[in-house]
Amino acid sequence: MLDIKFLRSQLDQVKSALRKRHSTIDLESFLKTDVQRRSLLQEVEELKGLRNKTSAEVAQKKRNNDDVSELLEQMASVSKRIKVLDGELKEVDTRTREFLLTIPNIPHGDVPVGRDENDNRIERFWGKKPTLDFPPKEHWELGTDLGGLDFPRATKLTGSRFVVLKGWAARMERALINFMIDVHTHEHGYTEIMPPVIVNKDSLLGTGQLPKFAEDLFKLENSDYYLIPTAEVPLTNLFRDEILNEEDLPCALTAFTPCFRSEAGSYGKDTKGIIRQHQFDKVEMVRIAHPDHSYEDLELLVGHAEDILQKLGLHYRVVTLCTGDLGFSAAKTYDIEVWLPGQNKYREISSCSNCEDFQGRRANIRFNPKGSTKKLLVHTLNGSGLAVGRTMVAIIENYQQKDGSVVIPDVLRPYMDGIDIIQPR
């Protein structure tokens, strides 16, 4: 959510930011509502001031046994008027708030202006593509042949875009989760959290999934509960409506959770394999940061995600998302794209964002700066560290051998009973 004062005073800047995002939000009619709101507010506040003053007078006169009938008569009509105006004001207030909740964040000045992923800026590469002296296979073919991925049965159990992991694949999923969490907690200074994976509406409003993106979520019937699309939601909302101490910043949290996405509007995309599922595992990192240092924190965060890929020996590149590709709540986002030889493509495996105070304002997360009584909004950052299923895809495709076997990366072997290779049956 943007600061309404900022919106009023820096209208041109906001308009230009929205244009860069290719957003078609109508600010003009909103501003008219805002003017209306403020004039209503002034009128009703004046009347309430009068009412309060007169009420005190009534109390005083009654104590002296003076006649108050005239005052009571006057105030009856004032109160009626207040009730009418309060009703109008409430309606306008609701509209204002709902509108503010639909405006996306303003991109950071460093973010390249562009339309879609083709305009993203490549920042750096790490590692090299593996040299394979045979035509590489895609992960679903290898995974199925090796008996680890079972798509038909997942379809039977549930439907499309689900998978059953079996044997070594189930084991690798669990190994990856433990490996990632261990690195983040032992080497990167994160505190591990096991949050609920079902959250309420306020939490989703706080991080920006609602009200605009309800169709992307799974909602539970007969309640206002939703399955989380990412652990960013529970981790960031841990501090909703709280006031933190300045010395507790930055607060770094990590969590493994399953994530649930309806994937509405992605019907033709990635229908094969486990790249795009309705349910997937992810290790998430969240940082609640001091506003003066949040961009340093963003570099740390993306570095922590990169470290996982480096330890696994997977080639990747880092890109800065352009304005057209940027998510709703983010001011700046780095995507990490891992190389997939089977698909002959770089694919997103982590997304690391600084939301600045956008979520902080929505979720009302503040901190107490030393030597000041004024409470300030925190900056919030989140990043995958990493998407577990996609990491398995990357391992399968990058470490595949000519005979269809898959070598296990060194760092993962202690997590898999020392297994060094998955052999075809």
Added chain:
RNA sequence: GGAGAGGUAGCGAAGUCCGGCCGUAACGCGCUCGACUCGAAAUCGAGUUAUCCGCAAGGGUACGUGGGUUCGAAUCCCACCCUCUCCGCCA
């Protein structure tokens, strides 16, 4: 699911029966500053809600949420939400 208790500032909590002199909200804790001290503890003193409109002066709002009664509601009435305790059920 049943019974009971509760929701007031950063935290705990008084106030609710009996509406106005109680929301810049008693009292306690915490926090900040100061005094004492070589320093600290203890003690003493001062300060400390948030938010909105307004250039300002000033004013408004908020006692879980939403309604109602009233000139006036933390306080009375109605509905709902949440938390805790006990009972039942349950991995």
